Amino acid sequence: MPAGPIDPPARLLMGPGPISMYPRVLQAMSAQLVGQYDPFMTATMTETQALYREVFATRNEATLLVDGTSRAGIEAALVSLITPGDRVLVPRFGRFGHLLVEIAERCGAEVHAIDVPWGEVFDPAAIEAAVREVRPALVAIVHGDTSTTVAQPLEGLGAICREHGALLYCDTTASLGGNDFRTDEWGLDAVTAGLQKCLGGPSGSAPITLSERAVAVIESRKSIEAGIRVEGDPVRQDRIRSNYFDLGQILDYWGPKRLNHHTEATTMLYGARECARILLEEGLDASVARHRLHGGAMLAGVQGLGLEPFGDLAHRMTNVVGVRIPEGVVGDAVRAELLADYGIEIGTSFGPLHGKVWRIGTMGYNARRDAVLVTLAALEAVLRRHGVGVPTGGGTEAALDVYRAAA
Template sequence: MTHPATFAQLDPPSRLLMGAGPTNVHPRILRAMSYDVIGQMDPEMTAYMDEVMALYREVFRTKNHWTLLVNGSARSAIEAALVSLVSPGMKVVIPRFGRFGLLLTEIVHRCGGIPCTVDVEWGQVVDPAAIEAAIIEHKPGLVACVHGDTSTTTAQPLEEIGRICRKHDVLFYVDATATLGGMTFETDAWNIDVATAGLQKCLNGPPGSAPITLSERAVAAILKRRHDEAGIATGQAQGDGPVIQSNYFDLAMLMNYWSPARMNHHTEATSMLYAARETARLVVEEGVEARVARHVRAGRAMVAGLRAMGLKVYGDDATRMSNVTGVWVPEGVDNARIRQLMRDDFGIEIVSSFGPLTGKIWRIGAMGINARKDKVLLTLAAFDSVLAGEGVKLNRGAGVDAARAAWDAV
């Protein structure tokens, strides 16, 4: 066994991360993370926290006051949302069209909730009418939905679901980890009560901080649970014990921490807050609409290039995520070997998928700082070379030409 004293200084390889996330981090965000740590109650620090709240209201397209960060990767905010909203025995309608709908189901189970799933074949999206029918049948307290499921490169349209949830007075939670900052996302206009994300995809930050926004309806539901829990703890209410299963992910406590009262809850991840602040500043500077348009352009170019090469793109054009493209692995081709050659020969990472799509598709992303013309063209040129070297018959060079034309198309 190697003795720790012999471990070398970190020197990670330089990769162009063109998979489903994480993506390369913008240099300004890396610089922000290098700044000195200050105390969590320092007035400068608490001012930064207020600035983060204001910045992410712009990113989420919301007026929600309670727009803040959960310390941890994107999943930490997913768990905080569900732990705080789902009470034992609560029914939760979950549209499922990929791996991350399965994740929501698991977390709801862990919260003691009752998942009521609406399933479609991977690569499809769920008809809002089916969700309304499930609401009418099950009378849930919450609908929990993924926006863009990177396992299938598919984006679920949300606006009609939000309207249905409001019509039936049901809270609506959306996991926007893979889409915020890269696809159109309208928290208020789509009647979304809680939305969560992560920095490591279209926002082009590092994993480790998770933005979340809460509507007044959601806040009222969370605070009611806190009141009920206090009643149970003092014997003033009926029940089997405290109803909020986590201290760290209790959004009522996190709101107190982010409020002017600054009620101590945890030590804020200072460097990650710096990163999250600079991440949102970059989005606001570019403009949300302009940033979304850039991701759409990159996705359009990637799809055009792959098709021009003679490859088959996975999924439906109408519901494909703009920032992650799936492509079928040709018959007889070793999925893993192609990915290894892309990484070893060109320093480019692409990935496979999960579940029924394991080994059957490659997923190629163009997100954040990598949703650029040069990065798309470099990836397609490398892919062309690697596939041809493994004997795949392609229209050599056509992919780059088609992507260039698609990028420049009005």
């Protein structure tokens, strides 16, 4: 039987991402393609760079998109900044710190990791002590790790890294647009993100911004221009060990040289551009405040149901709430019923938290009052069917109290 047209079921995505897209982003992504060097195309690329400078709160000229999911941006940054043999320090407080370690090891780095229990964050003094001991060329850290629902404070880390001659890379996939983030003010050298969280778009495009210090490292590793090598040319041992993720070549593609590297993912460019336009129309501070409001209402709601939040609430992300699964409840069964009966998706967790914690997101297009209240009402009904004694209306009333107080 031939496949029919794509027709996904109606879903309210209230997990840790991806989330439901802004309708305007869907509309932008339906626009027709143009040629890769059409003046409209190159102008759109330039516009998108300017928009993401504002999103990242930076003046970095080297601000652009890497074609691929948020992990493509992470890998492009690390493979382009790490020379094999470099020491790299990774402070880990969740699953995605472990990802940074793996990618850095694949880049040939001598990786040193430090850890805190999942649900906690680092005291900056602990990171500074590790930098003094390891003397890394690069410190790689996650801002908000959705696996633990907490955000690492970054203020002061850039100054620490500069004092000790290290670059500072940050993965802000899960936090950008919904949590306070200041690239230049915090002294970050490389930052990557994705669209599928607070930016309200699809996965498939990774915004990235690079400081002049980071660009200098990348430029120093360029052995050939535009990927064209003449027979007999020497192969530098410190060259960037990827073609697709070679930021030296990608910078030439996005820069004034417009040297061909790959065919830009035009539809994703349109979507990324619209994500940034929506965020900047609302305003960075206003978007953070919206995520804080609805994330706070969700937190109050789960507590109103008698559930225990997970993680250090003083450092929780605005856009995702961790919830301890009640004893005796099969977490995946609750998630399955929410999806089947109500069309609502919430997340499970990873590693030591798998089966112990749910993750409920309030981000991007779904950081809104009706989405929060419907999710809490559905969760209450499903929990009651699973034998959990939850207060009638406890979740929605607690969330409404937050909204009334903010009115």
